[in-house]
Amino acid sequence: MKGIEQNLEKYISDQEISKRVKEISNEISLLYCDKNPILIGILNGSFIFMSDLIRQLNINCEIDFIKISSYLGKKSIGKINMSKGLDFDIKNRSVIIVEDIIDSGKSINYLHDYISNLKPKDIAVISLLAKKGASKLNFKIDFIGFEISSEFVVGYGLDYNQKLRNLKSIYKLKEPHIW
Ligand code: IMP
Ligand code: MG
Numbered sequence: 001m002k003g004i005e006q007n008l009e010k011y012i013s014d015q016e017i018s019k020r021v022k023e024i025s026n027e028i029s030l031l032y033c034d035k036n037p038i039l040i041g042i043l044n045g046s047f048i049f050m051s052d053l054i055r056q057l058n059i060n061c062e063i064d065f066i067k068i069s070s071y072l073g074k075k076s077i078g079k080i081n082m083s084k085g086l087d088f089d090i091k092n093r094s095v096i097i098v099e100d101i102i103d104s105g106k107s108i109n110y111l112h113d114y115i116s117n118l119k120p121k122d123i124a125v126i127s128l129l130a131k132k133g134a135s136k137l138n139f140k141i142d143f144i145g146f147e148i149s150s151e152f153v154v155g156y157g158l159d160y161n162q163k164l165r166n167l168k169s170i171y172k173l174k175e176p177h178i179w
Helices: 014-031 045-054 106-114
Strands: 006-011 038-043 062-072 073-084 096-101 122-131 143-148 169-174
Touching: 006 143, 014 045, 014 122, 014 143, 038 045, 038 106, 045 096, 062 106, 073 106, 096 106, 106 122
Parallel strands: 038 062, 038 096, 096 122, 122 143
Antiparallel strands: 006 169, 062 073
């Protein structure tokens, strides 16, 4: 990771993230106290957010993961590829989709459709980040951690070409990339 520091600008600190994660978890604990929700993390980006979020919940809950990809470097390649689907039957279950970031909205639209077709009792969507100006969705995002400008960000699970997920805080990635 040496040499990349000058290309990163701290945007949301680990303390701010953990405060916000606790707030969201508290709300979910209240809303879902007798629902035994199944939280569906969207890999890879949401794995750190998901693990912090569920450790703050004080209710019964279960987890599963879906793995999709649509990005190459900083560009969305448009077509969504699902390389891991759900392992559990979510029919009549309360489902909470846990995303890292919503940009164009294509991924969350695709996931919402896929999950709706499996006939859960209800669906909520949580995204740690949402870029301003993301396209209109025909369902609501129930919880957004932080609304951000439309720059590319990394850290806390979010990658640039699979790297930088391990940073504790969230950073803006500046140009040019010299590592
Ligand atoms: P969308 O389909 O355009 O909304 O893009 C959503 C997906 O692209 C997210 O789940 C991320 O995996 C990835 N993505 C979008 N913007 C960023 C970013 O700024 N940093 C890292 N990944 C991003
Ligand atoms: Mg993602």
